[in-house]
Amino acid sequence: MHRTIGILGAGKVGTVLARLAVAAGHDVLIAGSGDPGKIELIVQILAPGARATTAREAAAQADIVVLALPLGKHATIPADALDGKLVIDAMNYWWETDGEHEEFSAPAASTSEFIQGQLPGATVVKALNHMGYHDLEDLARPRGGRVPGAGGATPRAAIAIAGPSPQVDEVAEFVDELGFDPVLIGGLSDGVRLQPFTEAFGATIDAAELRAMVARFPETDRGREVLAAREARTDSPRRAAVHEAAD
Template sequence: MADKLGILGFGKLGTVLGQLAVRAGYDVYIAGSGTPDKIALTADILLPQAHLMLAKELLGQVDVVILAFPLGKYRTLDPLLFKNKIVIDAMNYWWETDGQHPEFQDPVLSTSEMVQAHLNQSHVVKAFNHMGYHDLLDYADQSDPKKAIAVAADDIPSRAVVA
């Protein structure tokens, strides 16, 4: 198990995943869409244990990183910064946030396959995208056998790390 976890995105999902990761014993590194000072006050209250930094700095610290931001922004990522990293794709297409993107509605190619093609030197694993952030937080401390997080990837070792 990796002892460090990076999270790109400090919205509701990124915050909840950060809180759960800290509870699980991870050293959490988090970056929002701007400079760390833009999220510092919120982080001090909701996730004071996290290390706030720029995305580029974060990627130099971790081998596993969660993408928890609007899917329409994945193309802004520099693939070289993700080389050999396990990338957990927690993104979903929400046209209300992402705008209209017909390519995200293509039934032949999944959005994670698009992310993998863009981050072609990383190992993309799909997880944390099918349960709402509030449910993730509410059910994390319960042993309800009816709740589970699906993990999907072509790369078996990376999938095992994420699981």
């Protein structure tokens, strides 16, 4: 399906995704943090066929908007311009670039749920965040294509997707068009299974292996830590309400 894709972020991930989207036959608008003239040459060289524009214009014209900027710059996202839009959150919290933020670094933190809270009028789906930009470029294959492996042909690399239905289905189709097998893993809260320090983060494996890896998240050390922290955060208001009622 031909779409207009708006990419907010003109860095390594943003330009790689722009190239893949152009190759898939989409119109691509890419925006940096300010004047589009500052990234026009970058876009011409690194994402030929895409067009540099402002974040607001990209949001207004796009059928799908991809957030590919540092998470620490979330406040620059034009939230009102994204009302009614399907937004793919490809961001991750990385302290070396984002600085120390307790709201993102705590084990219970779900960064995509945070972004959904910042964009109340949009529908946020987490995808394209757990694979490095080099791998996104190198492993993309056409639909039905196969990646050459040391022992012969192996299935395409897979990208996990977390978010609400039916929007995840549209994102899955887009991921497939970019050159990866989509793996639906659940709602947006399940995006914690794709964040840094999880097994899936950095994974370049096929759909069956990725599905199994995500499924065993609760059994891993990181999974137990994250799920326990999220359960404690959920129980805290409940316990407070019980104590207040008792008083």
